[in-house]
Amino acid sequence: MLEVKCILCPLDFSEFSVRAYRHAVSLADHYRAKLVAQYIVEIWRHPSAGFAASASLYDEYCQVLRGNGKEQLQEFVKNHTHNEIQPELVVDEGIAPDSILSFAQEQKTDLIVMGTHGLRGFDRMMLGSVTDRVMRKAVCPVMAVREPPHDLVDASQERRYAHRLDRILACTDFSEDSERALNYGISAAAEYDAEFTLLHVLEKVPGPAKAHQAIAEVTERLDKLIPLERRKTLKTKTAVRIGKPYQQIIQFAHEAQTDLLTMGVRGRGTLDIAVFGSTTYRVMQLGPCPVLTAHV
DSSP states (O other): OOOSSEEEEEEEESSHHHHHHHHHHHHHHHHTOOOEEEEEEEEGGGOGGGGTTOOOHHHHHHHHHHHHHHHHHHHHHHHHTTTTOOOOOEEEEEHHHHHHHHHHTTOOOOOEEEEEOOOHHHHHHHHHOOHHHHHHSSSSSSEEOOOOOOBBGGGGGGGGTTTTOOEEEEEEOOHHHHHHHHHHHHHHHHHHHHHHEEEESSSSOSHHHHEEEEEEEEHHHHHHHHHHHHHHHEEEEEEEEESSSHHHHHHHHHHHHHHHEEEEEOSOHHHHHHHHHHHHHHHHHSSSSOOEEOOO
């Protein structure tokens, strides 16, 4: 189950950070959870050749970078937080993914909320984004927020960044990773009294004549994944699509006006996944709503 007592929201002050932070604020408000806003100063990104001869000057330079980061973080939070939420501010120094993962593990974070881009350049696929690396290694679930989905923010509560979760979609390939994500989706549906749909995509079907039988068999498996007590208390549905998984998931999410999508993610980072992208990564990049990922 998804117990949310501590939420970590790493920030880089981009437009993607703003969107993610607003979701994090809304979740912290709903769950009455502690919210931590984190900024990582990546010293290695800044030129340091001029300080090679003087360690003291370099230390001073690093202190300035940390101080500027703290000021930016304070200003960001001031501009994007409503009065009821008082986040803890953390400025760390290091490599972003490592610092995020280390802090989340040390503080026993329940959920990481991060912004992500929608670009698909070869360099991004080859090297991976910070969000991609975090979601593959984090011990807790990670919510990736790309852009505001369809009318997700309640107009009457816009200043408070209150986000409705009326429709939750869980995607499963019947793996252990997707089972954990499924449980988080069910938990969120119960918390928000949301409509819950469980989806599986058949990538290959022997032929039209056997498609009906294949769909029936998968539907039966899907029904068994939803606990009986949840079927009694939640508004649950199952769905089966045929085609390329990430394309069918994105299309279904659009059609259903999904507010949150949950998926499993492989924890390993093999070359083929890095270059060609996994189903989860593509949905995270191109989908219409935030994606909550988890792995075993």
